[in-house]
Amino acid sequence: MTSYPDTAPPPADIEAILRGQHGDPFRILGMHQPEGGAITVNVFAPDAAEVTLFDTKGKEVCPLTRIDAQGFFHATLPRRKKPFAYRLAMTNATGHSWQIADPYAFGPVMGEMDEYLMGEGRHEELYRRLGAHPITHEGVEGTSFAVWAPNARRVSVVGHFNAWDGRRHPMRRRGASGVWEIFLPGIGRGEIYRYEIVGAYGHLQPLKTDPVGFRAEVSPQTASIVHGMPRHDWQDDAWLASRAADQRDKPVSIYEVHPGSWRRTLENEMLDYATLGAQLADYVTEMGFTHVEFLPVSEHPFSGSWGYQPIGLFAPTSRFGTPEDFAALVDTLHGRGIGVIVDWVPAHFPTDAHGLGNFDGTALYEHADPRQGFHQDWNTLIYNFGRREVANFLRASATYWLKELHVDALRVDAVASMLYLDYSRNEGEWIPNRYGGRENLDAIDFLKGVNETTHHYAPGTLTIAEESTAWPGVSRPVPEGGLGFDFKWNMGWMHDTLEYMSQDPVHRKYHHHEMTFGLHYAFSENFVLPLSHDEVVHGKGSMLGKMPGDRWQKFANLRAYYGFMWGHPGKKLLFMGGEFGQEREWNHDQSLDWHLLDDPMHEGLRRLVADLNRLYRAEPGLHQRDCVPEGFRWIEGGDVENNVFSFVRTGEEGARPVVVVANMAPVPREGYRIGVPSAGRWREVLNSDAAIYGGSGAGNHSELSATDHGMHGFAASLSLTLPPLATIFLIPE
Structure with a gap:
């Protein structure tokens, strides 16, 4: 002994x-x-x-x-x-x-107030304490590590610096908060580390990456990297100061991008953040989009998830560079007047052993009961939104992207899956709430909290919900009984109009309502009209491939559809490749087919989208009242036999009206008369059938004169030539 x-x-x-x-x-x-x-x-x-x-x-x-x-x-x-x-x-x-x-x-790095706020679940900038931070502590340079693992018996930092021996650097537990911390002198940026945890029942857990890590190894490696919060010399003060907190009356046209496959090198290698930022800034400026939306760039283990199964909610993926490189990309886009949106995924997380699942030997971030904690569709775990520390962790992630990385908006993924306890579940596979209902009360409170917190800590930023049901008040402020999002994707509009456009024109009269039904609820929320990545994957083909007819008709249909979309109330979103008619289905492992732009038909479609963006931004009537019924009036929405839709868009006082007419039949209409707001001279300012876009060139090339002959409830009317499969825009002189 x-x-x-x-x-x-x-x-x-x-x-x-x-x-x-x-x-x-x-x-x-x-x-x-x-x-x-x-x-x-x-x-x-x-x-x-x-x-x-x-x-x-x-x-x-x-x-x-x-x-x-x-x-x-x-x-x-x-x-x-x-x-x-x-x-x-x-x-x-x-x-x-x-x-x-x-x-x-060394003494503790965390203060008592940090400990108190974390315990209460109200440390909205907890990323300033949790994670790995290179600092000078008590006069010595090193790194402070802190992680939440309340049920662990022991937590250690391990890495090459201690031979991955968890006995060497066990951490200090900070009271009832469940946070463990240690300061390791001499450890600086670039060190690889993980957490070794002895779980609640004495079992050694698989080595865990840092939930609040700021940088990770490049997949398929999984360790965290000591980095700290990004250090970038921001040059976008003017941009941040110019952001409007309410953008319902502003032009918002979003170009959705998967950063790994927008463009690639000749060797099929992905672009880094710097190259991507420079090329995107030029292209998006040329195309006239107001925002770029990135599919999730939070660190994720499997590229095939497109980022929708993230593990590092505070770490821009290392696939394309460092956190500073990502910050520089945002800064570059801001410098060109382009807003940045990132997809943010708080609905679920993957089951990878190095991630959040069973983190401290218990169901910590997730629910223990699979009826609440396991997502059957995606084989992922569902956050326990009712646990205050988990809700705090997620809110802090949202704040981090908006405040610290200067992102302008979060598009929140899969909101419907969060709101309903029975989402994609059969009877007996879910647990009702305390009132016996199907609503996830904890998720509702969490979403409200995210929106209120981010709007407070990052003024001028937006949140956008991907919510596919008729849940009321998604984009209504929290004090008014809503969830507090600024905008909501209009999934119903997307499904209905794509169904109509996929029909052969001879059958479209039987589907006419699919193009008009969206106006019954168009102003119940602040909508974004999304033609997103989800519509060009899993066997759905491309946007061009959805259109009926021969090659010329496919292009004409798609041009007419985009014209209808840009004229329709609601902000716009188009996934990359859709703007020039990508022919094959999107593949995340390959670049878009940019060579198609050598074909005049593809180049013509790209030019049309650019011109639609310019017209949308230039004419207040097309965007100022996107979210209120006063901005829209049907001229004739019931011309079923001719497959024609006509309406007028109006802005605030002093803005001229814009008349939009879409002929979804493959034949021209001569002498087609519609009512208009005023007599006098009118002009066709955009025609999707113009020869420069690859169309037939039919249209209203000379000045138009509206007579006092009233029609469709208007005091004046115009006689028009409607090109085949085309949308035209008219303004008064």
Whole structure:
């Protein structure tokens, strides 16, 4: 049996340190002076044969005695009256020597207020404390690590710096908050690390990446990288100051981009953030879009998820560069007047062993019951939104992207799956709420909290919900009983109008209502009209491929559809490739087929989209009243036999009206008369059938004159030529 010096810690504590099972290592390791007793120093250094104590002036104090073969060293300092700063010199069995500052000589980094706020679930900038932060602490450079694992018996930081030995750097538990922390001197940016956790029931968990890590290894590697919050010299003050908190009356035209497949090199390699930012800034400026929306760029283990199964909710993916590189991309786009939206995924997370699942040996971030905690459609875990620390973690992630990375908006994925307890579940596969209903009350409160928090901490930013049901008040403010989003994707409009456009024109009269029905609810929410990535995957083909007819008719149909969309109330969103008629279905492992632009038909479609954006931005009548019924009036929405739709868009007082007429039949209409708001001269300002877009060139090339002959409830009317499969825009002179 090992005999320990009288001043050494109790044998049970030493044995627990040696086995890596001690729950309070700071009580044992480091320098201590019990009341009325001598100063003692305890060090666990399994790779050292000798350990010597020095003061910070370099004077040797004493050697430590190795009291256990596994590397526990101890010394008593009877002549020292007060604890002092010190360093440790170590020598291994081969004679190699090195010096370190003892991690167990440093006090906590987190303050009591941090601990209190985390315990309450109200630390809205918790990323400033959790995670790995290179800092100078008590005059020494190193990195502070902190992680939430309330049910763990022991949490350690491991990496190459300690031979991945979890016994070496067990962390300090911060009371009831469940947060563990440690400051490791000499550890700086670029170090690879993970957390080793002994779970609630004494089992060693798979090594975990940092939930609040700011950078990760490039997939398929999974470790976190010490980095800290990005350090970027932002140049976008003017842009941030110009952002309007309410953008319902502003032009919003979004270009949705998957950064890994928008463009690639000739060797099929992905572009880095810098190259992507420069090329996107030029292209989006040329195309006239107001915003770029990125599919999720949070770190994710599987590229085939397109980012929708993220693990690193505070880390821009390392596939394309560093966090600073991502910040520079945002800055570049802002410098060109382009807003940045990122997809944010709080609905679920993957089951990968290094992620959040069973994090501290319990269902910590997720629900324990699979009827609440497992998503059957995606084989993912569902966050426990009712746990205040989990809700706080997610809110802080949203705040981080908006405030610290200067993102302008979050598009929140899969909101419907969060709102309904029975989402995609059969009877008996879900648990009702406390009132017996199907609404997820915790998720509702969480979403409201996200929207209120981000609007407070990042003024001028937006949140956009992908919500596919008729849940009321998604984009209504929280004080008015809503969820608090700024906008909502109009999935019903998308499904209905694509169904209509896929029909052969001879059958379209039987589907006429699919183009008009959206106006019955168009102003119940603040809508974005989405033609997103979801419509060009999983066998759905491309946008061009959905259109009926021969090649010329496919292009004409798609041009007419885009014209109808840009004239319709609601903000616009188009997935990359749709603007030039990508022919094959989107493949995330390949670049878009940019060579198609050598074909005049594809180039003509691209030019049309650019001109639609310019017209939409230039004419207040097309965007100022996107979200209120006063901005829209049917001229004739019931011309079923001719497959024609006509309406007028109006802006605020002083803005001229814009008349939109869509002929969804493959034949021209001569002398087609419609009512218009005023008599006098009118002009055709855009025609999707123009020759420059690849059309037939039919249209109203000369000045039009509206007579006082009233029609369709208007005081005046116009006689028009309607090109085949085309949308035209008219304005008064």
